[in-house]
Amino acid sequence: MSTAVTPGKRTSRRDFETIAGWIGDGAHVLDLGCGDGSLLRHLRRVRRASGYGIEIDDNKVLASLKNGINVLQADLERGLSGFEDDSFDYVILSLTLQAVRHTERIVRDMLRVGREAIVTFPNFGYWRHRLHVMLGRVPVSRELPYQWYDTPNVHVLTIDDFEIFCAGHGMRVRQRVVLDEAGDEVKLLPNLLGALAVYRFDKWSA
Amino acid sequence: MSQGSVGIVKPEMMQFDEAIGLKGGARIEGYQLAYETYGELNAERNNAILVCHALNASHHVAGVYANEPENVGWWDNLIGPGKPVDTDRFFVLGVNNLGGCHGSTGPSSVDPRTGKPWGGDFPVVTVEDWVNVQARLASRLGIDQFAAVMGGSLGGMQALQWTIDQPERVRNALVIAAAPKLSAQNIAFNEVARTAITSDPEFYGGHYYEHGVVPRRGLRIARMIGHITYLSDDAMDAKFGRNLRENVLKFNFDIDFQIESYLRYQGDKFADTFDANTYLRITKALDYFDPAASHHGDLTAALKNSEADYLVVSFTSDWRFSPERSHELVKAMVENRLNVSYAEIEAPHGHDAFLMDDAIYHNLIRAYFERVSV
Numbered sequence: 001m002s003t004a005v006t007p008g009k010r011t012s013r014r015d016f017e018t019i020a021g022w023i024g025d026g027a028h029v030l031d032l033g034c035g036d037g038s039l040l041r042h043l044r045r046v047r048r049a050s051g052y053g054i055e056i057d058d059n060k061v062l063a064s065l066k067n068g069i070n071v072l073q074a075d076l077e078r079g080l081s082g083f084e085d086d087s088f089d090y091v092i093l094s095l096t097l098q099a100v101r102h103t104e105r106i107v108r109d110m111l112r113v114g115r116e117a118i119v120t121f122p123n124f125g126y127w128r129h130r131l132h133v134m135l136g137r138v139p140v141s142r143e144l145p146y147q148w149y150d151t152p153n154v155h156v157l158t159i160d161d162f163e164i165f166c167a168g169h170g171m172r173v174r175q176r177v178v179l180d181e182a183g184d185e186v187k188l189l190p191n192l193l194g195a196l197a198v199y200r201f202d203k204w205s206a
Numbered sequence: 207m208s209q210g211s212v213g214i215v216k217p218e219m220m221q222f223d224e225a226i227g228l229k230g231g232a233r234i235e236g237y238q239l240a241y242e243t244y245g246e247l248n249a250e251r252n253n254a255i256l257v258c259h260a261l262n263a264s265h266h267v268a269g270v271y272a273n274e275p276e277n278v279g280w281w282d283n284l285i286g287p288g289k290p291v292d293t294d295r296f297f298v299l300g301v302n303n304l305g306g307c308h309g310s311t312g313p314s315s316v317d318p319r320t321g322k323p324w325g326g327d328f329p330v331v332t333v334e335d336w337v338n339v340q341a342r343l344a345s346r347l348g349i350d351q352f353a354a355v356m357g358g359s360l361g362g363m364q365a366l367q368w369t370i371d372q373p374e375r376v377r378n379a380l381v382i383a384a385a386p387k388l389s390a391q392n393i394a395f396n397e398v399a400r401t402a403i404t405s406d407p408e409f410y411g412g413h414y415y416e417h418g419v420v421p422r423r424g425l426r427i428a429r430m431i432g433h434i435t436y437l438s439d440d441a442m443d444a445k446f447g448r449n450l451r452e453n454v455l456k457f458n459f460d461i462d463f464q465i466e467s468y469l470r471y472q473g474d475k476f477a478d479t480f481d482a483n484t485y486l487r488i489t490k491a492l493d494y495f496d497p498a499a500s501h502h503g504d505l506t507a508a509l510k511n512s513e514a515d516y517l518v519v520s521f522t523s524d525w526r527f528s529p530e531r532s533h534e535l536v537k538a539m540v541e542n543r544l545n546v547s548y549a550e551i552e553a554p555h556g557h558d559a560f561l562m563d564d565a566i567y568h569n570l571i572r573a574y575f576e577r578v579s580v
Contacts (some may be wrong), residue, residue: 028543050543052540052546058549058552058566061547061549061570062566062569062570062573064547065547065570065573065574065577066573066576066577068577069547070545070546070547071547071548072536072540072546072547072548073548073549073550074548074550082533082536082537082540083537083540084541087540087541
């Protein structure tokens with residue numbers, strides 16, 4: 001599987017290219033919390049992916065529609081009961097994991113509905129965030145751009161936290177890419193030097 | 207982005223001499239259809255949109271009549287130059303359905319076999335029959351394939367049926383405030399409406415035209431019950447509350463509350479303009495609609511030949527065709543891997559919300575049509 005992302009055509013979000021590199025051509029994808037639909041649009045363009053985005057916010061639903069993707073307005077917190085088992089190749093939760101309340105249920109549903117799941121999240125263990133906390137402030141960064149009083153994020157987690165979560169919830173990590181703030185891959189001390197984590201995983205039983 | 211009216215429009219009439227067999231087994235030897243069009247059919251003939259009407263509407267979808275400037279088309283807020291359904295880009299067609307009472311052949315038309323109005327002998331028509339008839343009109347107008355077929359409520363059901371019966375003739379379907387079939391409660395409301403009509407002493411088994419009367423009392427009640435189901439509890443409360451018409455309770459059975467006055471007014475207005483036999487048949491068409499029935503109740507199987515892209519829209523306060531009913535539609539489309547987008551509009555107006563000028567709703571329709579290439 002080649003990572004045929006056109007150089008110079010950088011997407012606004014750096015996790016997109018990693019995800020596009022992982023999924024197969026023509027993959028059928030469900031994107032949870034699809035925002036303005038730019039990830040699905042990207043995957044459709046570079047991977048001929050099909051599928052749907054789920055979004056609750058009226059303005060983002062409209063933006064997704066304008067971006068030409070299939071968007072279904074729904075509240076993720078109410079689960080994915082409308083979708084059959086194994087109906088997608090990949091279920092993606094991009095920069096949304098930290099903002100959902102029923103995390104365990106959603107991850108379980110992702111692995112029920114999709115053959116594989118992909119999540120991306122800002123790493124709270126990133127050294128700048130640690131520094132913020134050491135200096136007595138809640139971190140605010142490119143990945144965590146909110147103030148404590150207006151953040152949609154209800155969970156903070158680190159890369160190490162997520163790996164423990166995977167091990168405890170029957171999730172087998174297939175691939176992991178950790179990016180720094182510049183969008184470059186971090187190999188050394190990812191939980192300290194990585195700002196954004198991108199995981200691909202499936203069920204242990206699979 | 208100017209938002210204008212299509213202006214003065216004129217209904218047209220198309221005569222069909224070839225017979226049509228209906229789903230119920232009856233045949234109609236010849237018929238006519240009343241229709242209106244707005245905008246221009248382009249040279250490629252690929253910019254046509256069919257707007258299907260619901261229970262009490264007609265082919266008069268947009269604009270006004272020269273001699274009736276108050277008679278504005280029922281979806282005029284959505285359709286016109288620069289509007290979400292932009293008649294500068296699209297050629298829009300509205301048709302009065304077979305069995306209707308606004309110019310198309312229906313129960314009040316003369317049955318050529320008897321020289322008298324069909325009355326109670328006019329057959330029961332179905333959504334499938336309407337799609338069949340609409341397709342014939344489209345062919346006459348030189349439209350091989352619609353860019354979109356759209357409608358709200360029963361109109362949305364026709365749009366869905368189009369994608370099942372004529373998959374190669376429709377590229378997009380907008381299924382708004384609809385359902386894959388009626389629930390027992392929906393049918394129950396329709397049955398109350400029909401019983402009101404058929405038990406009116408002036409109904410005469412549907413042959414009231416010959417007696418020079420109309421079952422007005424029954425039709426009024428039918429409309430009153432229908433109207434209650436189109437509005438939400440909250441919308442009614444906000445609009446009328448327990449407001450009194452004359453500030454005192456009268457301790458009789460005249461009008462006390464504003465809601466009573468409103469319902470009576472709506473009932474009277476409807477009884478003046480709508481045909482009871484048509485109302486009976488349209489409610490039956492609603493009750494019978496169930497495209498999954500011929501696939502052992504499997505809606506996903508019913509849509510397996512569809513090639514259309516869909517926009518499905520529901521409204522949060524619509525308890526007649528609730529968002530959950532639209533979820534059933536979306537599920538079947540997703541299981542067929544069809545292109546579908548779905549919006550659930552926060553709206554207080556109940557079922558009638560699909561007719562309202564709501565910015566979020568209209569922006570979605572606009573954005574969807576901007577995606578439709580012609």
